[in-house]
Structures are given as structure tokens and as C-alpha cells.
Amino acid sequence: MNGQTLHLGIAGLGTVGAxxxxxxxxxxxxITARAGRAIEVVAVSARDRTRDRGVDLxxxxxxxxxxxxxxxxxxxxxxxxIGGAEGTARGLVEAALKARKPxxxxxxxxxxxxxxxxxxxxxxxxxxLLFEASVAGGIPAIKLVREGLAADRxxxxxxxxxxxxxxxxxxxRESGRSFDAILxxxxxxxxxxxxxxxxxxxxxxxxxxxxxxGLAFGQPVRFDSLHVEGIRNIAACDQAFxxxxxxxxxxxxxxxxxxxxxxxxxMRPCMIPHSAPIANVDGVFNAVSTEGSFSGPMxxxxxxxxxxxxxxxxxxxxxxLARGTTLPVWGMAPKAAISCxxxxxxxxQYYLRLLVQDRPGxxxxxxxxxxxxxxxxxxxxxxxxxxxxxxxxxxPAQAASHSVVPLALVTHExxxxxxxxxxxxxEPLESVMGAxxxxxxxxx
Amino acid sequence: MNGQTLHLGIAGLGTVGAxxxxxxxxxxxxITARAGRAIEVVAVSARDRTRDRGVDLxxxxxxxxxxxxxxxxxxxxxxxxIGGAEGTARGLVEAALKARKPxxxxxxxxxxxxxxxxxxxxxxxxxxLLFEASVAGGIPAIKLVREGLAADRxxxxxxxxxxxxxxxxxxxRESGRSFDAILxxxxxxxxxxxxxxxxxxxxxxxxxxxxxxGLAFGQPVRFDSLHVEGIRNIAACDQAFxxxxxxxxxxxxxxxxxxxxxxxxxMRPCMIPHSAPIANVDGVFNAVSTEGSFSGPMxxxxxxxxxxxxxxxxxxxxxxLARGTTLPVWGMAPKAAISCxxxxxxxxQYYLRLLVQDRPGxxxxxxxxxxxxxxxxxxxxxxxxxxxxxxxxxxPAQAASHSVVPLALVTHExxxxxxxxxxxxxEPLESVMGAxxxxxxxxx
Numbered sequence: 001m002n003g004q005t006l007h008l009g010i011a012g013l014g015t016v017g018a019x020x021x022x023x024x025x026x027x028x029x030x031i032t033a034r035a036g037r038a039i040e041v042v043a044v045s046a047r048d049r050t051r052d053r054g055v056d057l058x059x060x061x062x063x064x065x066x067x068x069x070x071x072x073x074x075x076x077x078x079x080x081x082i083g084g085a086e087g088t089a090r091g092l093v094e095a096a097l098k099a100r101k102p103x104x105x106x107x108x109x110x111x112x113x114x115x116x117x118x119x120x121x122x123x124x125x126x127x128x129l130l131f132e133a134s135v136a137g138g139i140p141a142i143k144l145v146r147e148g149l150a151a152d153r154x155x156x157x158x159x160x161x162x163x164x165x166x167x168x169x170x171x172x173r174e175s176g177r178s179f180d181a182i183l184x185x186x187x188x189x190x191x192x193x194x195x196x197x198x199x200x201x202x203x204x205x206x207x208x209x210x211x212x213x214g215l216a217f218g219q220p221v222r223f224d225s226l227h228v229e230g231i232r233n234i235a236a237c238d239q240a241f242x243x244x245x246x247x248x249x250x251x252x253x254x255x256x257x258x259x260x261x262x263x264x265x266x267m268r269p270c271m272i273p274h275s276a277p278i279a280n281v282d283g284v285f286n287a288v289s290t291e292g293s294f295s296g297p298m299x300x301x302x303x304x305x306x307x308x309x310x311x312x313x314x315x316x317x318x319x320x321l322a323r324g325t326t327l328p329v330w331g332m333a334p335k336a337a338i339s340c341x342x343x344x345x346x347x348x349q350y351y352l353r354l355l356v357q358d359r360p361g362x363x364x365x366x367x368x369x370x371x372x373x374x375x376x377x378x379x380x381x382x383x384x385x386x387x388x389x390x391x392x393x394x395x396p397a398q399a400a401s402h403s404v405v406p407l408a409l410v411t412h413e414x415x416x417x418x419x420x421x422x423x424x425x426x427e428p429l430e431s432v433m434g435a436x437x438x439x440x441x442x443x444x
Numbered sequence: 445m446n447g448q449t450l451h452l453g454i455a456g457l458g459t460v461g462a463x464x465x466x467x468x469x470x471x472x473x474x475i476t477a478r479a480g481r482a483i484e485v486v487a488v489s490a491r492d493r494t495r496d497r498g499v500d501l502x503x504x505x506x507x508x509x510x511x512x513x514x515x516x517x518x519x520x521x522x523x524x525x526i527g528g529a530e531g532t533a534r535g536l537v538e539a540a541l542k543a544r545k546p547x548x549x550x551x552x553x554x555x556x557x558x559x560x561x562x563x564x565x566x567x568x569x570x571x572x573l574l575f576e577a578s579v580a581g582g583i584p585a586i587k588l589v590r591e592g593l594a595a596d597r598x599x600x601x602x603x604x605x606x607x608x609x610x611x612x613x614x615x616x617r618e619s620g621r622s623f624d625a626i627l628x629x630x631x632x633x634x635x636x637x638x639x640x641x642x643x644x645x646x647x648x649x650x651x652x653x654x655x656x657x658g659l660a661f662g663q664p665v666r667f668d669s670l671h672v673e674g675i676r677n678i679a680a681c682d683q684a685f686x687x688x689x690x691x692x693x694x695x696x697x698x699x700x701x702x703x704x705x706x707x708x709x710x711m712r713p714c715m716i717p718h719s720a721p722i723a724n725v726d727g728v729f730n731a732v733s734t735e736g737s738f739s740g741p742m743x744x745x746x747x748x749x750x751x752x753x754x755x756x757x758x759x760x761x762x763x764x765l766a767r768g769t770t771l772p773v774w775g776m777a778p779k780a781a782i783s784c785x786x787x788x789x790x791x792x793q794y795y796l797r798l799l800v801q802d803r804p805g806x807x808x809x810x811x812x813x814x815x816x817x818x819x820x821x822x823x824x825x826x827x828x829x830x831x832x833x834x835x836x837x838x839x840p841a842q843a844a845s846h847s848v849v850p851l852a853l854v855t856h857e858x859x860x861x862x863x864x865x866x867x868x869x870x871e872p873l874e875s876v877m878g879a880x881x882x883x884x885x886x887x888x
Contacts, residue, residue, distance in 0.1 A: 023738055027597050033662060033776040034594045132592075138739035140592025147591075148576075148584025150478045151759030153471050218477060277745065280721065294467055294752040295582035301721065302742035312738040315595030325769050332477040 005038040006322045009075035011066035011092055012082035013046035016106055016133070018053040019307030020079065020314050025055075031315065035322035039315075042074050070095045077102045077321055079314060085109035097121040097129060104317040106133035106310055112207035116220040116337040119329035128326040130317035135208040136161060138309025139302040140316065141288040145215040146331040152292035156256035157216040158444070161267075162205035163284035163304045164192045165231050165251040169269075170282040173239045173248065179232060191284060201230035205253055206267040212288065213255035213265050218332045221255070225339040227266040227346075233437050234269055237383060237406040238353055244381060245410065247271035247351075248279040252442055258341055265340040270442045271351045278444050289444055344417035349378070349441040352409050352419070357402040357431040358384070366407070366432075369425035376412040383407075404433050410441065449482040450766045453519035455510035455536055456526035457490035460550055460577070462497040463751030464523065464758050469499075475759065479766035483759075486518050514539045521546045521765055523758060529553035541565040541573060548761040550577035550754055556651035560664040560781040563773035572770040574761035579652040580605060582753025583746040584760065585732040589659040590775040596736035601660040602698035602888070605711075606649035607728035607748045608636045609675050609695040613713075614726040617683045617692065623676060635728060645674035649697055650711040656732065657699035657709050662776045665699070669783040671710040671790075677881050678713055681827060681850040682797055688825060689854065691715035691795075692723040696886055702785055709784040714886045715795045722888050733888055788861035793822070793885040796853050796863070801846040801875040802828070810851070810876075813869035820856040827851075848877050854885065 008024075010017050021041055024031065032038045043061040045068065061072065066088055069075050078096040080103060082089040089107055096103045098121065105111070111118065111131050122129040132142045136159070145157060160166050164186065171182045183200065186192035198204045206228040214220040231251050242249050250272055255265035272279040277299050281287040286304025291297045303309040320326075328334065356362045363380070370377055384405035411419070419438055426432050452468075454461050465485055468475065476482045487505040489512065507513055510532055513522050522540040524547060526533040533551055540547045542565065549555070555562065555575050566573040576586045580603070589601060604610050608630065615626045627644065630636035642648045650672040658664040675695050686693050694716055699709035716723040721743050725731040730748025735741045747753040764770075772778065800806045807824070814821055828849035855863070863882055870876050 019738075023595060027595065027738075030597060030662065030776075031595060138596075138736070139742060140588055143587060143592045144584055147764065148587045148760055149756065150763045151467060151471065151475060152582075152756045153474060218474065277721075277724065280724065292582070292756060294463075294471075294756040296747040296750075296753055298583060298744065298746035300588075300742065300744040303740040306740075308738040309740055312593065312596045312736060316592055319594045320591065323771065327767065332474075332480075 005040055006035070006318070007040055007042040007074055007076045008079055008318065009043040009045070009069035009072060009077070010041055010079045010081060011045045011069055012080065013044055013053055014081065015307040016310045016314065017046070017081040018055050019311030020081070021055045021057070023311045023315055031319060035319045037322055039318055039322055043069055043072050045069055066092045067095055070099050070101055075101070077104060077318060080105040080107060081314070083107055083109070085113045090114060093118065093129070094121060097125050097127050100125050100127045102128045102321050104130045104314055104321070106314055107131070108134040108204065108207040108211060112210040113223050115211065115214055115329065116334065119220065119334040122329050123334050128321060129329050130320065131211070132317045133310045133313035135211050136286045136288055136302070137304040137306060138312050139286060139288060139300055139304065140313065141212065141300065142215060144288070144300065145212060145290065146327065149290060149292055149295055150331065152294045154216040155291045155293060156254060157212045157288070157290050158209065158252065158254035159288040160250055160278065160281050160286055161208040161253055161304065162199055162251055163286055164196065164199040165205065166282065166286070167191050167284045168200070169231060169234065169249055169251065172234065172236065173243070176236055176239070178236055179234055200232055202228045202251060202267045205251055209253035209255060209265060209267050213263060214330050216255065216290070217257070217263060218330055219335040220330060220337040221263060221265055222337045222339045227268065227343045229268040231269050233435065235437070238437060240383060241353065241381060241406070241408040242271055245379065246274055247441070248274050249439070250279065252444070254442065258345070262341050263338060264346060266343070266346070268440060270440045272442055272444060276444050344415070344420065346416040346440070347413060348416070349413055350411045350419050351439040351441055352411070352422070353437045354407050354426065355404050355433045356407050357433065358405045359402040359431065362431045365429055366426065369422050370411070372425060373418045373421040375414045375418050375422055377409055378412045379410040381408045449484055450479070450762070451484055451486040451518055451520045452523055452762065453487040453489070453513035453516060453521070454485055454523045454525060455489045455513055456524065457488055457497055458525065459751040460754045460758065461490070461525045462499050463755030464525070465499045465501070467755040467759055475763060479763045481766055483762055483766055487513055487516050489513055510536045511539055514543050514545055519545070521548060521762060524549040524551060525758070527551055527553070529557045534558065537562065537573070538565060541569050541571050544569050544571045546572045546765050548574045548758055548765070550758055551575070552578040552648065552651040552655060556654040556667050559655065559658055559773065560778065563664065563778040566773050567778050572765060573773050574764065575655070576761045577754045577757035579655050580730045580732055580746070581748040581750060582756050583730060583732060583744055583748065584757065585656065585744065586659060588732070588744065589656060589734065590771065593734060593736055593739055594775065596738045598660040599735045599737060600698060600700035601656045601732070601734050602653065602696065603732040604694055604722065604725050604730055605652040605697055605748065606643055606695055607730055608640065608643040609649065610726065610730070611635050611728045612644070613675060613678065613693055613695065616678065616680065617687070620680055620683070622680055623678055644676055646672045646695060646711045649695055653697035653699060653709060653711050657707060658774050660699065660734070661701070661707060662774055663779045664774060664781040665707060665709055666781045666783045671712065671787045673712040675713050677879070679881070682881060684827060685797065685825060685850070685852040686715055689823065690718050691885070692718050693883070694723065696888070698886065702789070706785050707782060708790060710787070710790070712884060714884045716886055716888060720888050788859070788864065790860040790884070791857060792860070793857055794855045794863050795883040795885055796855070796866070797881045798851050798870065799848050799877045800851050801877065802849045803846040803875065806875045809873055810870065813866050814855070816869060817862045817865040819858045819862050819866055821853055822856045823854040825852045
């Protein structure tokens with residue numbers, strides 16, 4: 001890192017890698033002024049040498065093996081933009097840290113899953129590892145939590161952390177269409193991957209939440225202890241119930257301190273009152289919320305993905321390096337990762353949606369299951385048939401074979417353990433069709 | 445700044461100063477972990493030694509003269525929490541920088557008005573001057589703009605930067621009551637000062653905007669070149685028109701690059717479409733918005749004032765110092781302050797509200813004035829009498845002396861110069877009573 005110009009080696013030339021090259025050139029003058037020295041890409045590594053990436057790579061050293069960036073003496077800083085928790089990306093980051101070459105990465109899975117270990121490597125080798133781009137793209141969420149709120153005791157951190165899911169849920173709400181129809185459309189528009197599971201099953205967002213939790217509480221969380229649910233089971237009827245009850249459905253992540261000095265952390269679809277600021281973060285936008293005992297509540301929203309915002313975050317990290325700013329990975333000396341509280345320890349209000357046969361006695365069976373688990377009902381709504389008609393078999397719709405209608409109920413505050421025992425009690429009921437959908441209600 | 449523990453001297457023990465003492469004690473363990481060393485207050489200076497501030501000051505050195513903190517050899521860092529652009533605060537900050545003692549301040553007026561000069565002092569003496577608490581309290585707006593978005597070319601920065609004004613405007617909207625009534629109530633609740641002019645005339649918010657602009661564009665702006673208007677002239681009828689037209693009234697500040705490579709910057713009440721996220725930042729909350737060519741739009745909202753949020757920001761700066769992080773005041777080498785574009789160069793849509801006599805020909809006179817200035821009308825609304833009746837003198841309300849009714853019009857995009865010439869043309873009209881109210885319409 002000596003000398004005037006800071007020389008970068010980039011591994012991975014996808015949209016983000018190409019965006020970094022472009023940003024460094026377009027904003028070169030301002031970046032040099034802010035960093036106090038020039039910053040230049042000198043070497044790259046990517047699989048395909050021939051693909052047109054929209055940026056001129058003339059004059060850059062091309063390494064077929066990303067690890068060659070570590071041993072290339074002209075490279076001061078390695079930018080890992082390959083992705084994935086294992087394999088090449090992990091090997092490259094470890095090798096660079098061991099060679100005392102600073103690393104900037106956008107890799108959320110790597111940090112979420114191997115963050116404890118990597119922070120130990122970074123400390124042992126006194127080498128910075130920066131990852132602003134791994135969470136919420138252009139939103140400087142990591143700097144906000146680790147430095148902006150460094151003085152405060154954070155009680156919780158969370159947010160809407162996957163733009164694909166937020167786009168799908170927003171489009172479902174606005175159009176009344178199904179998850180599958182909107183997903184297909186999002187794939188056609190390039191907002192969703194051909195294999196959408198990382199996004200729609202909640203993993204991508206959960207990785208980001210785990211990183212935010214580690215920064216907020218100064219200690220990595222065990223990723224496998226997070227409760228993670230995706231949005232595949234949200235149906236058009238859930239959006240209709242949400243509207244009727246004054247909620248919006250969001251894939252929400254939250255990590256908060258528990259009374260027992262532990263941490264609760266989960267990523268799951270939630271019902272949020274529509275008047276809450278975070279309920280109005282729509283489309284591909286992301287949002288990060290914090291609450292501190294001194295700073296109070298805070299919410300930041302912006303573009304969570306895309307070449308431009310992500311490149312902006314990567315280069316902000318590089319500028320910090322150029323200025324000589326270095327911090328421990330989790331904002332303080334490394335600690336072992338801690339486990340989150342089990343799902344059964346969660347508490348709150350819940351939304352439970354069932355598909356039920358529209359015939360006499362069904363509501364009585366369901367409310368009996370709630371009573372037996374000690375869950376108190378706050379509201380109940382049934383669509384597709386008049387509620388009054390559901391106990392009355394004279395209507396034409398309820399002839400020989402009973403029609404199936406969605407039924408939603410909202411509980412008073414209870415434990416998630418109690419809700420899971422309600423689900424168990426409903427399981428054998430013949431009048432309950434298919435899998436019930438359980439969502440937490442969160443006021444954030 | 446050598447040695448393990450970092451020792452602070454605090455000048456000014458109002459609610460913020462006392463909050464800093466309390467925060468440092470309550471969060472001592474986490475702060476030490478994050479800073480890598482202990483941080484302790486060792487000396488203070490304030491006028492009244494006897495006042496109960498809710499914190500134990502036993503054992504701290506008490507200086508009657510704040511300047512004694514500079515010469516006190518046990519003090520590593522001076523916290524200037526006195527306030528005010530001139531006098532003691534300014535003298536203290538300058539003296540500390542010249543003595544090469546780092547300064548942390550919450551003083552927005554000082555930075556906004558003397559920022560260019562102070563950044564030169566800081567550079568000459570290679571001594572950090574940090575001021576996160578000067579803008580938007582607990583929101584780390586300065587770190588966000590100066591470091592989080594350091595890689596990006598910012599096109600604009602702005603926001604809602606005064607909690608008192610936002611509280612008053614929100615309460616006026618919700619209650620339908622007058623500015624004076626709500627101001628009196630806010631004073632009784634402690635949300636507004638006995639002398640409210642710094643807040644309600646826009647100066648406090650304008651100071652913060654000038655600081656954000658300096659950081660966004662890497663160069664201080666001449667504070668006296670900002671166009672500043674307060675909220676005293678907003679009437680209940682303006683809130684009613686805003687509701688009817690789908691807007692919310694906010695004291696909004698914005699600084700943006702102009703096509704001529706200059707900067708436009710102003711603080712003034714604006715009409716904002718109610719669907720814009722910033723239009724929904726209500727009550728005492730503040731918000732900061734940015735737009736970058738790579739990062740896109742971003743909005744952060746939180747508590748903009750109060751002992752807790754402000755103390756959190758002050759101590760975050762102290763932790764940065766303890767870690768050895770130092771940056772130039774405006775994020776790059778000092779430049780001379782630049783002047784903002786004149787008010788007449790602004791463009792946009794405008795809202796113009798007049799109090800007019802409800803008699804024939806008035807609307808014709810007003811629309812003629814618009815036409816002569818080349819301003820095209822988009823919408824017009826009159827309250828208090830049926831629009832049809834306004835050209836019809838048979839209604840009982842328009843007997844001998846004509847009643848006075850509010851009339852609002854909204855223009856298509858035009859120049860502010862044209863709107864000022866409309867105001868001039870309306871001036872001599874006898875049917876226009878009192879001063880017209882002109883507001884910019886901003887989509888942010």
C-alpha cells in the first residue's frame with residue numbers, strides 16, 4: 001500500500017466488477033481528491049476474456065487464476081467480486097489476508113457464514129477486510145451501524161434487504177396477481193434470477209441480516225441459528241387480507257437483544273401496519289432500520305442492488321483504505337459467533353391463514369385449537385363466502401362437496417411456541433386444506 | 445492524544461453536554477471495545493457550577509474559562525457544546541485547533557458560517573475538527589455523505605432539517621389550527637424555544653443544509669448566498685389547499701448541482717407530493733436525502749435533536765478520533781467557499797396563494813399578470829365561496845363590502861424570476877389583500 005497511487009486487482013468482472021472499473025474512471029478526479037491519492041485498477045481476473053463488459057480493459061494484467069492477484073506485486077488491494085460462501089471466493093479472501101493484502105468484498109454469504117473465522121484472520125495478519133457492498137447495495141448500512149452508531153447501545157437492527165422479494169410482494173399487492181405470475185414477470189424483466197431460490201427463499205436477505213446483527217452487537221451470529229423463511233407461500237388472498245386489516249406484507253429481517261441478554265434474529269414475511277414508514281418502502285428498494293437507546297429509531301432506504309449502487313459501496317471502502325482508515329471486521333476485537341434464540345422463544349402477534357372447507361363447525365374447531373394452546377384471538381376474517389353463511393349449509397355454494405375458502409385470523413400477543421402447537425392441532429383436521437401460512441405481525 | 449485512555453474536556457453543560465457525560469458512562473464498556481481504548485471526561489467548563497444536571501460531576505476539573513480546556517495538559521480533545529457562530533464558541537474552536545488539540549463540536553452555525561476558515565485552520569495545524577452532531581442529531585448524515593458516498597458524484601443533498609418546524613407544520617396539518625396557536629403549544633411542550641426565530645425563520649435548518657452541501661460537493665458554500673425562508677407565513681388555508689391538491693407542506697432544504705456546474709441551495713417551505721417518502725416524515729423527525737449518479741436516491745430519517753441522539757453523534761466522533769480516523773473537514777483539501785446560484789435562476793413549478801376580494805374580475809386580473817410574465821397556469825382553486833359565485837355578485841356574502849377569500853394557483857414549470865415578476869404585477873392590485881405566499885413545488 002505504499003506509494004502515491006493505490007493499485008487494485010479485481011477478481012470477478014460481472015456487472016459489479018465492470019461497474020467498479022467504470023466508476024473509478026468516471027469519478028477519478030473527485031475520488032483522488034477524497035482519497036488523497038489516485039486509485040487505479042491494474043489487474044483483473046475473470047473466466048471469459050472475450051466477453052464485452054462495456055468497459056475498456058486494455059492495458060490491465062489479466063490473470064486466469066484469481067489467486068494470482070494475491071501474489072502479483074503490483075496489486076495493493078484485492079477486490080473479491082466473485083461471490084459464493086465457498087470455493088474460489090473464500091480461498092481468495094483467506095489467501096489475501098494471510099498475505100497481508102487488504103480485501104474489499106461484496107460477498108454477503110461469505111461474511112455471514114464465515115465472518116467469525118475471517119475476522120480472526122484479518123486480526124492475526126493486521127489486514128483490513130471491508131464489505132460495505134455486501135449489505136443493501138448503495139446504502140452505507142455497514143458504516144452507519146459500525147461507525148455512525150458506534151457510541152450507542154443498539155437494541156435492534158433490521159430491514160427490507162432483498163429487492164427481488166420486495167418487488168414481487170409490491171407487484172402482488174398492486175396487481176392482485178399470484179406469486180408465480182409475478183415471479184415469471186420479474187424473471188423476464190431481469191429483476192429475478194433464473195434460479196430464484198437464493199432470493200425468494202430468504203437466504204440472500206438472511207445473509208445481510210446476519211452481517212448487520214454482527215455489527216450492531218459487535219459479535220458475529222451463527223448463521224445456522226437464524227430462522228429463515230421465504231415468500232413462496234404468500235398468496236393473493238394474503239395480500240387481500242393484509243389490505244383489509246391495514247397491513248402490508250414485507251420480507252422483513254430483524255435482530256434484537258432479548259431480555260436474557262441474548263439475540264433474536266430472523267428473516268421472514270411479516271405483516272406490518274401500513275402507516276409504519278418501512279411498510280411504504282416498495283419495489284426494488286431496500287431499507288435498513290435501527291433503534292438505539294440514545295439515538296432512537298432510524299430508517300434509511302435506497303437502492304439495494306445493481307451495478308451502480310454496489311460499485312459506489314465497493315469504491316467507498318477502497319477510499320477508506322486509501323485514507324488509512326481501518327477497523328476490526330465487527331467493529332471490535334473478534335469474538336466467537338453466538339447462537340440466536342430458538343424460534344419457540346419468539347413472541348408477538350401472529351397472522352394465521354388457512355384454506356378451509358366452507359361448512360358448519362369449521363370455525364369452532366379452529367378456535368378450539370387456539371384456546372387449547374392458550375392463544376387469544378383478536379380478529380377473524382373469511383373471504384369467498386359470507387361469514388354468516390359459513391355455518392349455514394343452505395347456500396348453493398355449499399352443496400354436496402363444500403367449497404374451499406381462505407380464512408385469516410390475527411392473535412393477541414402470544415408465543416411462537418403456542419402458535420406452532422396450534423399448527424400441530426390443526427394438522428389432523430379434515431376441513432383444513434393444504435398448509436397453513438403463519439406470519440408475524442411486526443410494528444418495527 | 446498519547447496514552448491508553450482518551451481524555452475529554454467539555455465546554456458547555458446543557459442537555460447535550462450532560463447527555464455526553466451520561467452516555468460515556470452508561471455505554472463505557474462497549475465504547476472502550478469499539479474505540480480500542482477507554483474514553484473519559486476529565487474536565488468541564490460551564491457558567492453555573494451549582495445547577496443540577498442529572499449527572500455526577502464529582503472529580504472533574506472545573507474551568508470557569510472554556511479556553512482553559514485548551515491549555516489544560518490533561519485534556520486530549522475539546523468538545524465544544526456551547527453553540528453560536530461567534531464569541532466564545534468560535535474562539536474556543538480556533539484556539540484548540542491552533543494548539544493542535546482535536547475538536548468535536550455540535551455547532552451548526554459555526555461550521556455553516558466559518559467552515560472555510562476553520563477547515564484551513566484544521567489543515568494548517570494537521571488537527572481534526574469533527575461535527576457529526578451539527579446536522580440532524582442522531583442521524584449520521586455527515587458520515588453518510590462524506591464517507592459512505594465518497595465514491596459517488598452527488599447530484600443533490602437535502603432534507604427536513606428542523607424538528608420544531610416539522611412538528612409545527614405536522615400539527616397544523618392534522619389539527620387545521622393556525623401557525624400561532626401551534627407555536628404557542630409547541631413552546632409550552634418544550635418543542636420550541638421562547639424565542640423561536642432561529643427555528644421558524646429557517647436559519648437553523650439552513651445552517652445544516654450549508655454543511656451538507658459543503659460535504660456533498662467537497663467545498664464550503666457561502667452561507668450568505670443561500671435563499672432562506674421560514675414558515676411563519678404558512679396559513680391554515682395553505683394546509684387545506686395542500687390536502688386538496690395532494691401535497692404536504694414541509695420546510696425543505698435542497699442543494700444541487702446546476703447545469704452550469706454551479707450549486708443551487710435554498711431552505712424554504714415547499715409543497716411535496718404526498719406519495720413521496722419524504723412527505724411522510726412527520727413530527728419532530730428529521731430526514732436527509734441524497735441522490736448520486738451511481739448510488740441513486742437515498743433517504744434517511746430519525747431523531748434530529750434532543751440530548752440522546754445528539755450525544756450519540758458527539759461520542760461517535762470521539763470514537764473515530766480514538767481510533768485514529770481523521771479526514772479533512774469537507775472530505776478533501778480546503779477550497780474557498782463558493783456562492784450559490786441567485787434565487788432568480790431557480791426553476792420549477794410554483795404554488796401561489798393570495799387573499800383576494802371575492803368580486804368580479806379578480807381572477808381575470810391575476811391570470812393576466814401570469815400571462816404577462818409568461819407563466820402557464822396548471823390549476824386554480826378558491827376556498828370560502830363557490831368558484832362559480834366569484835364572478836357573480838348576487839350571493840349574500842358579496843354585498844356592499846366584498847368578503848376576502850383565499851385563492852391558490854399552481855403553475856407549470858417556470859422560472860422563479862418570472863414568479864417574482866408576477867408578484868410585482870400583483871402588488872398594485874387593490875383586490876389582492878396582504879402579502880401573497882409563494883412556495884416551490886418539489887418532487888425531491
